[in-house]
Amino acid sequence: MRKEKTVTKPNDRGWRISLTGGMGCGKTSAAGFFAEAGWSVLSADILVQKILASNDAVRRALSSRWGVSVVDEKGQVNRDAIADLVFKDLEELNWLEGLLHPLVQDEWTRAVKEKPSLNWVIEIPLLFEKRLEKDFDFIVCITCPYSTVITRMVHRGFSAISIEQRSNQQMALSEKEDRADFVITNSGSLKFLKKQTLSLIAEL
Numbered sequence: 126m127r128k129e130k131t132v133t134k135p136n137d138r139g140w141r142i143s144l145t146g147g148m149g150c151g152k153t154s155a156a157g158f159f160a161e162a163g164w165s166v167l168s169a170d171i172l173v174q175k176i177l178a179s180n181d182a183v184r185r186a187l188s189s190r191w192g193v194s195v196v197d198e199k200g201q202v203n204r205d206a207i208a209d210l211v212f213k214d215l216e217e218l219n220w221l222e223g224l225l226h227p228l229v230q231d232e233w234t235r236a237v238k239e240k241p242s243l244n245w246v247i248e249i250p251l252l253f254e255k256r257l258e259k260d261f262d263f264i265v266c267i268t269c270p271y272s273t274v275i276t277r278m279v280h281r282g283f284s285a286i287s288i289e290q291r292s293n294q295q296m297a298l299s300e301k302e303d304r305a306d307f308v309i310t311n312s313g314s315l316k317f318l319k320k321q322t323l324s325l326i327a328e329l
Contacts, residue, residue: 135262139244140164140329141237143260145252146267147298148291149274149281151311151318152248155267158322159246167236168248172229177202186224212290226255234260253304254296265325266305268298269312 134140144152144159153168160166176183181200187207188196195206211218233247249257258264278288302308307325311318 134329138241141261142244142246142263142265143252143257144246144248144265144267145250145301145305147269147271147274147295147301148250148288149277150267150269150298151315152250152267154315154318155265155309155311155322156246156248158319159326162323162326163244164246164326165236165240165243166246166248167233169229169233169250170248172232173225174204175232176225176228177204180228183224183228190220208287212287212294215294218294222251222255226251230257251295253301258304263306264304265307265309266298266301267309267311267318268302269310271298273312 142159144156146152156166156168184196184200184202187202191207191210194203195210196202207221211221237245237247247261249255252258252264274292275285275288279285283291309318309321309325
């Protein structure tokens with residue numbers, strides 16, 4: 126679904142688009158279809174994984190705050206343990222986001238600046254929550270019914286409680302839809318999601 130906004134191709138660089146939406150809505154799948162079409166794609170979640178695996182200062186900060194339950198003696202980060210901590214405690218979540226989010230933003234900002242002529246898609250689940258809209262030409266929100274989210278997340282191994290905890294820390298999906306420039310509904314098959322995504326790419 127397209128909103129009433131005129132989107133003009135930049136003359137001096139490629140597109141800069143962000144994909145956002147709720148958990149389990151299919152953001153990563155949609156990003157994959159952009160990649161298949163030749164777009165350069167980055168995921169905030171994957172960048173977080175990279176930082177946790179390679180940034181010694183971050184691992185020291187995690188260990189100092191939460192101990193060996195989160196970072197073992199070999200420096201391995203237990204992401205599940207972190208999730209158990211932060212999604213139960215807003216103060217801890219805010220601390221973690223304050224540590225990681227600036228580093229993630231630096232990563233994708235640097236990548237885009239290094240290759241400005243490319244068309245970029247950056248997958249950012251908390252785009253609106255962190256007020257990053259201004260960095261992009263337009264925003265695409267991937268959405269689906271909450272019942273479908275529950276089914277998908279349970280299939281991935283999440284409990285009903287953990288799904289609710291994560292959902293409570295995000296902006297309502299309906300508000301993300303209202304703020305986005307384009308909305309893609311992923312309540313059907315993967316084939317239908319791909320059709321909508323390719324239709325948007327063709328329009329661009």
